[in-house]
Amino acid sequence: xxxxxxxxxxxxxxxxxxxxxxxxxxxxxxxxxxxxxxxxxxxxxxxxxxxxxxxxxxxxxxxxxxxxxxxxxxxxxxxxxxxxxxxxxxxxxxxxxxxxxxxxxxxxxxxxxxxxxxxxxxxxxxxxxxxxxxxxxxxxxxxxxxxxxxxxxxxxxxxxxxxxxxxxxxxxxxxxxxxxxxxxxxxxxxxxxxxxxxxxxxxxxxxxxxxxxxxxxxxxxxxxxxxxxxxxxxxxxxxxxxxxxxxxxxxxxxxxxxxxxxxxxxxxxxxxxxxxxxxxxxxxxxxxxxxxxxxxxxxxxxxxxxxxxxxxxxxxxxxxxxxxxxxxxxxxxxxxxxxxxxxxxxxxxxxxxxxxxxxxxxxxxxxxxxxxxxxxxxxxxxxxxxxxxxxxxxxxxxxxxxxxxxxxxxxxxxxxxxxxxxxxxxxxxxxxxxxxxxxxxxxxxxxxxx
Amino acid sequence: xxxxxxxxxxxxxxxxxxxxxxxxxxxxxxxxxxxxxxxxxxxxxxxxxxxxxxxxxxxxxxxxxxxxxxxxxxxxxxxxxxxxxxxxxxxxxxxxxxxxxxxxxxxxxxxxxxxxxxxxxxxxxxxxxxxxxxxxxxxxxxxxxxxxxxxxxxxxxxxxxxxxxxxxxxxxxxxxxxxxxxxxxxxxxxxxxxxxxxxxxxxxxxxxxxxxxxxxxxxxxxxxxxx
Numbered sequence: 001x002x003x004x005x006x007x008x009x010x011x012x013x014x015x016x017x018x019x020x021x022x023x024x025x026x027x028x029x030x031x032x033x034x035x036x037x038x039x040x041x042x043x044x045x046x047x048x049x050x051x052x053x054x055x056x057x058x059x060x061x062x063x064x065x066x067x068x069x070x071x072x073x074x075x076x077x078x079x080x081x082x083x084x085x086x087x088x089x090x091x092x093x094x095x096x097x098x099x100x101x102x103x104x105x106x107x108x109x110x111x112x113x114x115x116x117x118x119x120x121x122x123x124x125x126x127x128x129x130x131x132x133x134x135x136x137x138x139x140x141x142x143x144x145x146x147x148x149x150x151x152x153x154x155x156x157x158x159x160x161x162x163x164x165x166x167x168x169x170x171x172x173x174x175x176x177x178x179x180x181x182x183x184x185x186x187x188x189x190x191x192x193x194x195x196x197x198x199x200x201x202x203x204x205x206x207x208x209x210x211x212x213x214x215x216x217x218x219x220x221x222x223x224x225x226x227x228x229x230x231x232x233x234x235x236x237x238x239x240x241x242x243x244x245x246x247x248x249x250x251x252x253x254x255x256x257x258x259x260x261x262x263x264x265x266x267x268x269x270x271x272x273x274x275x276x277x278x279x280x281x282x283x284x285x286x287x288x289x290x291x292x293x294x295x296x297x298x299x300x301x302x303x304x305x306x307x308x309x310x311x312x313x314x315x316x317x318x319x320x321x322x323x324x325x326x327x328x329x330x331x332x333x334x335x336x337x338x339x340x341x342x343x344x345x346x347x348x349x350x351x352x353x354x355x356x357x358x359x360x361x362x363x364x365x366x367x368x369x370x371x372x373x374x375x376x377x378x379x380x381x382x383x384x385x386x387x388x389x390x391x392x393x394x395x396x397x398x399x400x401x402x403x404x405x406x407x408x409x410x411x412x413x414x415x416x417x418x419x420x421x422x423x424x425x426x427x428x429x430x431x432x433x434x435x436x437x438x439x440x441x442x443x444x445x446x447x448x449x450x
Numbered sequence: 451x452x453x454x455x456x457x458x459x460x461x462x463x464x465x466x467x468x469x470x471x472x473x474x475x476x477x478x479x480x481x482x483x484x485x486x487x488x489x490x491x492x493x494x495x496x497x498x499x500x501x502x503x504x505x506x507x508x509x510x511x512x513x514x515x516x517x518x519x520x521x522x523x524x525x526x527x528x529x530x531x532x533x534x535x536x537x538x539x540x541x542x543x544x545x546x547x548x549x550x551x552x553x554x555x556x557x558x559x560x561x562x563x564x565x566x567x568x569x570x571x572x573x574x575x576x577x578x579x580x581x582x583x584x585x586x587x588x589x590x591x592x593x594x595x596x597x598x599x600x601x602x603x604x605x606x607x608x609x610x611x612x613x614x615x616x617x618x619x620x621x622x623x624x625x626x627x628x629x630x631x632x633x634x635x636x637x638x639x640x641x642x643x644x645x646x647x648x649x650x651x652x653x654x655x656x657x658x659x660x661x662x663x664x665x666x667x668x669x670x671x672x673x674x675x676x677x
Contacts, residue, residue: 002549009546017534020573290530293504294589297524299547449506 006300007308014282014312027371028278033320036270037327039383040262052142053095053107054078054087058114074110077153081108084149085142099132106131106142118157162237169230169237190227194220261386263328264409268402269382270324271317271346275353276360276378276400277371279313283361283440284370287447296448306362306441310354310433317350318343338412341422345408348429352401353378355436362443378402404428452480453515455597455629456501460510463496470496472653473510478597478631483623485644485661486633489673492650494633495527498599501631523595527602529586533575537566537585540574541592548593556592564588564618580611587615591622598622600632604639616643637666651676 018025056074064071078087088104095107109128117125127150131142171178175189188196197220204213286292286305295305321342329336336342357374364370378400385397385406397403408425415422460473471493478484478501486494499505501512502524531540541557550556561570564584569577574585583603590598598619604612620643622628634640640647641662649657649664649672656672657664664672 005549006547009543013532013535013539013543016539017532020534289532290526290528291532293499293502293526294524294530294544295547297503297522299544449504 003301003304003307007304007311010300010305011308011312014309017285024281028281029274029316029320032270032273032277033324035273036266036268036324039269039386040266042262051086051088051104052146053090053098053104054081055090055092055095055107055109057092057112058110064115074115077110080153080156081146081149084145099130102132106146108146166234166237169234173227173230190223190230194223194227197223260410260413261388263324263413264406265386266324266328267321267346267409268349268385268406269379271321271349271405272353272378272382272400272402273375274320275313275317275350276357276374278316279309279354279357280361280364280370280374281357281367282309282312283358283444284364284367287365288367292444292448302441302444302448306355306358306437306444309358310351310437313354313357314347314350317353318346321346321349336413338418341412341418345405345412345422345426345429348426348433349401349405349408351433352405352429352436355433355440356400358440359436359443362440362447398428398432401429401432404432452482452629454478455480455482455515457513457515458501458510459513461500461507461512462509463493463500463505464508469653471500471507474653474655476648476655476658478629480596480629481623481627482629482631482646483619483644484629484631485640485647486631486650487635487637487640487647487669488650488656490635492673493653494650495601496653497650498601498631498633501597502599521593521596523590523593523598525587525590525598525600525603527605529574529582531574531582531585531589534573536571536573537561537577538570540585541588544589545592550592550594560588560591563591565614579606580608580614583607583611583615584618587618594626595628597629597631600630602633602635604634604636612639619643637669649673 018028056078058074064073078089081087087108088098090098090107092109095104095109098104099107107130109130111126111128114125114127117123127146129143129146170176171187171189173190175187175192177184178187197216201213201216201220204210204216283305286295296302325336325342356378360374360377361370364373381397381400382402384393385402387393394403394407397406404425408422408429411419411422411425454477456478458474458476460475461471462469462473463471474497486497488494496505500507502522504524532543535543538557538561541560542553545553545556545560561567564587566581566584566588569581569585574582577585583606587600587603590600604615607615619630623630630644632644634643644661647657647659647661647663648655649669651673654676656676657669
């Protein structure tokens, strides 16, 4: 009860001091929000087109593939890819050197025999993509870009092939002119064959040779059924050409979509920096004001001081998080829901980063040192927490709770169902908060009774 | 001489490899004004801080006599308060932390008593050194202590501010029956403002006697001959 009363008094005092220190407040809260928003925009990518080295090892074959009425070469393929990425045509050695030097983001290689494979249809042709492992975020974006480009191209090819097949089916059914090896001829077609056979049967019956006409009947039925079955195959072939169509429409004007990674990045950096810097500044200020010796005489113990400042930092982080999510909900097409999970997630992220900041504040001798140390430790950890699919980055950034926070936020934004990883991320944040809170309490206790 | 208020038995304190306080036995009596003097690094601040409960002795123990245990006001050498709060807010906060029944009334009473009325709603970071020291002392009085420990309270004050401060201290002893233990670098101040003078040298108690019993020459001899 005494500790609660002391904590409430110090909480109110801290709020009052913060409100009066507008410059400090701007640095502690405004700066992280601005950095977070800038990071969100940067991670969302905008319209930037990555530069990709294009190595064509099949160029000397000079082969082309006939698709419908058109004959396509590898250059046509590259031209269609250029609608999505900037291709730089290089030889293999130059491409490897450019990738290593970071002048291109990836190398796309067309292996020997690509067109032959495409033409034979015996096995699917394969393109090879090498990305720079030092830029995993960009690599992921490039992979998505190329997958999208190749999907569209495959769809166009499939449609052309099926159209060609359907033309042949039409030719078999209805007859017409066919060109083979530069020479053309007339094909009769199943319909005409059926009609001609029926006429022959009628003539035979008129000539009193009904038995022979009857013997021809199975052949006429067979021709008729083939025609019917080929007719049935047409819609099936159409479906194979494009089983699912993607209808792309422009969004409402003025609502630019941010990626989940961008939003999670803004939240992690914003909340992380607010929590760390605010907590570190609040605690080191107690020392700079020399009041710890007074408080330590039974007025407020280290546990009370750490607890009230952790709560203050967490509440500030939650407010910053809600404001950022509000901005996202109002200004982008992302729908923000699940508020019953967002609030504890933001609170836990604030507690974890706040406890980390409190440890920094308890160890630093003055406020400026605490702020500088907090910034130097928190900013890189927050940034590496956004590297996707990298366990080392995840656990390194988990040191301040940032990695689990990033995954939890992304999960809440995009996962169709709330998964166990969301809850485990929140659990890890709670553990981080407790560990740093206890460590900060021990360090502060030593300072107060040194 | 009053009844014993506090006793120390063999208390020690070391910082790293340096002995700040050798085993020290001491009795502080109720209503006394005790001056603690000695050269820099003699252990004056360490002794006061241990008595105030700011630090923990490395050895020995501090025993409070009677029901006045832990009722201590601590006035550190440099003001320990919140610069961005006003005088009134600082006093209300520390009165609240001392768990007094009515923090608002206590703060108002201290403002009057410390002659801080003119500055009550000014922030502490705009106060002059003398006014700030009065606030520092008023905060220490928020819990109505039986023992007031002051670490070089007049070190940064002008002569007129010193006179006013000691007049207030005398009033606290006379009117409230408070016990004072203060450290000072001035033999004159120690002789003038105390009943009893302690001399610390190299962490040991070199002298314990009535105020004015030793002059500067005797003081120098004590300091130089300290083991």
